[in-house]
Amino acid sequence: MKETSPIGIFDSGYGGLTVFRSIADQLPEYDYIYLGDNARSPYGDHSFETIYKYTLECVEWLFAKGCKLVILACNTASAKALRTIQQKDLPAKYPDRRVLGVIRPTAEVIGNFTQSNQVGVMGTRGTVNSESYLLEINKFFPDIKVLQQSCPMWVPLIENNEHLQPGADFFIDEYCSLLMAQSGDIDCVLLACTHYPLLLPKLRAVFPDYINILTQGEIVANGLVDYLKRHPEIENKIGRKKDKLFYTSGDPAAFNEHASIFFGEDVESNSM
Known part of the structure; x- marks a missing residue:
């Protein structure tokens, strides 16, 4: 039996759920894990170093959950952390993993x-x-x-x-x-x-x-569709049970209440 993995989707809070909604609508057959770092949100006014640290911690958490591909569904994280993660951390520690952004x-x-x-x-x-x-x-x-x-x-x-x-x-x-x-x-x-x-x-x-x-939801979803077509070695490893799991670094009850507004359906989350 071949090893399969979910697609990881990360945001500093709830906003990435709008991107997740578009991705799930276009690619409903895959498994997903969403992580919102609500306890430390918003990221927008933090320093480069802090945003990189927080983003890398969350990416590594998703890697530990089995994700081989992680989407940074957060513009601030994409702007201030993605390049360093792609150029420094992945080659050194995770050569078989991929992290993509929204920019x-x-x-x-x-x-x-x-x-x-x-x-x-x-x-x-x-x-x-x-x-x-x-x-x-x-x-x-x-x-x-x-x-x-x-x-x-x-x-x-x-x-x-x-x-x-x-x-x-x-x-x-x-x-x-x-x-x-x-x-x-x-x-x-x-x-x-x-x-x-x-x-x-x-x-x-x-x-x-x-x-x-x-x-950006539909744009990023279209980009992911194209990426997976060009990278069958990654696409072939994605799980296809249609699972959608939600995690938050904050209070799950508060996350669930707000997340449904962004995602368009009821959400049941867990603590990370």
Whole structure:
């Protein structure tokens, strides 16, 4: 009997569940383990060293659970930890494991969604300050101008389920206005945090109709489908019992209550 393993999906909190939802919808036959590091969330304002440390600890925990492939469904972790994990930790300690992020698959296709070649990126301070999107988008679309806006209040509002309340409007309007003030030619806005899709109703009301608002779930899922086609040596080892297991570093009861909002169905989690 051949050894099989689940796909690991990691996020600093709940946001990665929006990516997990899209992946599970496109690839329902596989086994998955989701880990949310809710006890230490949000990651956005932590230092590079802290984010790398936390992310590596969670990746290694998923490896210990049998995952051979881990998706960092977190922009901050992808921006500040992925490269070091791929270039340093995997070759030295885990040569048979793979860790992928959400930035590259997004950068590979974003040019398909803009006519003006001016793209707005909204994310956490960590993601914006890393300038990862500027660098990655430039590799694939050197003619695209990337304008960024950090939105430090959005993740706390979402994780406390206050994002659709009237009190959230001030911070939504403020960050959107600051982005659009940078250029009137922006015609595509990337929500570069996996929490932000929950703000779509309010963002669509704030931004002009001509602006494409991109979320990452479907993009990352499409990228994973393509990756597995190109790497049958990994795809052949993934378990196919359709299991979905959820773990959190925080309180499972609190996780379950909030996670269903992000994942779209009831979730039963365990402590990591």
